[in-house]
Amino acid sequence: MANLIDILKERGFIDQTTHEKVLDQYLEAGQVTCYIGFDPTASSLHVGSLVPIMSLAHMQKHGHRPIALIGGGTGLVGDPSGKTEMRKLLTPEMVDENAMGIKKQLSRFIDFSDDNALMLNNADWLTKLKYIPFLRDFGRHFSVNRMIKAESYKMRLESEEGLNFIEFNYMLLQAYDFLELYDHYGCRLQMGGSDQWGNIVAGVELIRRVRQETVFGITFPLITTSSGAKMGKTAEGAVWLDPARTLPYNYYQYWVNTDDRDVARFMALFTFLPMEEIKELEKLNGADLNSAKVVLAFETTQIAHGKEEAINAYNDAKSQFGARVVPKDILPSSSIHRDGGVLPALEIEAAGSVDSTPHSHIEIDRFKEGIPAFKLYHMVGLSNSGSAARRLIEQGGAYVNGQRIESFDYLLTDSDIVDLEILLRAGKKRYHKIKIIKNKS
RNA sequence: GGUGGGGUUCCCGAGUGGUCAAAGGGAACAGACUGUAAAUCUGUCGGCGAAGCCUUCGGAGGUUCAAAUCCUCCCCCCACCA
Numbered sequence: 001m002a003n004l005i006d007i008l009k010e011r012g013f014i015d016q017t018t019h020e021k022v023l024d025q026y027l028e029a030g031q032v033t034c035y036i037g038f039d040p041t042a043s044s045l046h047v048g049s050l051v052p053i054m055s056l057a058h059m060q061k062h063g064h065r066p067i068a069l070i071g072g073g074t075g076l077v078g079d080p081s082g083k084t085e086m087r088k089l090l091t092p093e094m095v096d097e098n099a100m101g102i103k104k105q106l107s108r109f110i111d112f113s114d115d116n117a118l119m120l121n122n123a124d125w126l127t128k129l130k131y132i133p134f135l136r137d138f139g140r141h142f143s144v145n146r147m148i149k150a151e152s153y154k155m156r157l158e159s160e161e162g163l164n165f166i167e168f169n170y171m172l173l174q175a176y177d178f179l180e181l182y183d184h185y186g187c188r189l190q191m192g193g194s195d196q197w198g199n200i201v202a203g204v205e206l207i208r209r210v211r212q213e214t215v216f217g218i219t220f221p222l223i224t225t226s227s228g229a230k231m232g233k234t235a236e237g238a239v240w241l242d243p244a245r246t247l248p249y250n251y252y253q254y255w256v257n258t259d260d261r262d263v264a265r266f267m268a269l270f271t272f273l274p275m276e277e278i279k280e281l282e283k284l285n286g287a288d289l290n291s292a293k294v295v296l297a298f299e300t301t302q303i304a305h306g307k308e309e310a311i312n313a314y315n316d317a318k319s320q321f322g323a324r325v326v327p328k329d330i331l332p333s334s335s336i337h338r339d340g341g342v343l344p345a346l347e348i349e350a351a352g353s354v355d356s357t358p359h360s361h362i363e364i365d366r367f368k369e370g371i372p373a374f375k376l377y378h379m380v381g382l383s384n385s386g387s388a389a390r391r392l393i394e395q396g397g398a399y400v401n402g403q404r405i406e407s408f409d410y411l412l413t414d415s416d417i418v419d420l421e422i423l424l425r426a427g428k429k430r431y432h433k434i435k436i437i438k439n440k441s
Numbered sequence: 442g443g444u445g446g447g448g449u450u451c452c453c454g455a456g457u458g459g460u461c462a463a464a465g466g467g468a469a470c471a472g473a474c475u476g477u478a479a480a481u482c483u484g485u486c487g488g489c490g491a492a493g494c495c496u497u498c499g500g501a502g503g504u505u506c507a508a509a510u511c512c513u514c515c516c517c518c519c520a521c522c523a
Binding site: 226227235253256257258259260261262263286287288289290293317320321322324372374375383385386387388390391392394395396397398408409426427428429 | 451468469470471472475476477478479484485486487488489490491
């Protein structure tokens with residue numbers, strides 16, 4: 001079997017590594033502890049963090065022990081790497097709250113039971129550091145001449161806003177993290193985004209200087225979509241891993257809408273399907289790629305939110321956009337079902353009649369007098385304002401139960417209710433279901 | 442602390458008394474074409490049941506029939522000097 005580095009390389013995870021040969025041997029020799037830091041800047045991770053998350057999952061699958069390090073301490077300082085502007089500084093309370101959310105999400109990808117993986121917070125040691133001892137013991141190992149040449153500071157040093165001293169210290173703190181994890185957990189491998197290269201190398205060098213030991217670093221390439229956008233960024237904002245922030249339905253839709261050119265690359269990075277099958281995708285072209293996109297969406301949703309949610313999202317997509325049969329020979333390892341018809345009984349029971357389409361509840365009484373369409377679109381959030389809704393409808397982009405609305409003040413009444421539901425659509429892709437509540441309670 | 446340059450609608454960026462809800466570009470949205478793709482073309486792109494009116498150009502005052510534009514004070518950013 002190919003070694004782990006080769007596998008990660010083949011799947012597109014590797015940008016740079018330190019001393020590759022030795023690292024290879026090290027990973028072959030037995031269980032390795034590795035770590036990645038996560039910034040607690042928000043209460044949820046998003047799709048942009050998926051590469052590091054998946055890489056930890058791969059490490060664990062291969063018998064190694066991942067550490068997810070929450071940057072509770074470094075978050076108080078703010079990483080300037082690759083940023084054109086200074087970060088907002090976080091309060092300790094915010095960091096704690098965010099760390100909780102992050103752990104919950106990581107748990108879907110990584111098994112933290114029985115020390116199979118660890119979740120640590122660098123606030124536990126960083127906040128205890130004393131300034132003068134720190135400078136004397138570690139600060140002297142850092143050359144400012146070298147630091148100001150680091151790529152991670154470059155953008156900021158060249159920008160108008162500049163770099164302030166607190167941020168300049170970030171590299172030292174991250175290097176110290178690595179040392180701490182090396183000392184206490186035997187961690188000898190740090191991974192991170194390509195913007196972290198400077199910080200990682202700083203840690204590698206610090207450990208060499210103060211412990212005379214070799215430790216390793218791997219960086220991931222920055223993943224962008226073929227159209228140049230950052231991974232996981234849409235006009236509406238980030239695509240979050242927290243189902244309360246981004247509905248599994250929308251998560252699924254994000255992946256279904258993958259650009260043709262990205263399908264195979266994303267399949268390798270964001271699913272666990274075997275590479276031999278992913279390579280076959282190159283033979284697909286045109287509309288056939290859509291089947292692959294369905295599999296991509298199904299698999300990624302399943303990993304992030306579980307099978308039930310993936311099935312719900314799949315079913316809703318099918319009813320809204322039409323059934324698409326995924327041929328048996330495309331990605332055969334995927335557990336997605338292939339007949340294009342009804343789901344197996346077991347799965348139907350599990351999924352039940354759960355609706356993953358964005359929806360809201362409205363009392364039936366409100367339809368007695370009728371609700372003007374543009375108001376309803378605004379109410380449910382399909383439009384940001386009444387004006388926007390009006391434009392949408394005037395441009396012919398609004399549908400009620402599949403029927404295009406001709407005028408913005410079309411009155412929706414009881415007669416538009418079908419099975420206690422009204423299905424609204426905005427444009428080609430955005431759906432919203434209104435569920436009717438019979439009586440006010 | 443001194444001197445100079447700035448802060449414009451989601452972003453970049455024009456505008457230096459009325460013709461300004463504010464050029465141009467990007468993003469976004471809708472339509473056409475399609476495959477829930479890309480590219481392209483067309484339209485839209487502050488709010489208001491839409492007539493007209495209201496709110497917006499760092500903040501607060503002021504001048505004027507009229508202010509993003511002029512004046513005063515304040516806040517913030519940048520450059521050079523100290």
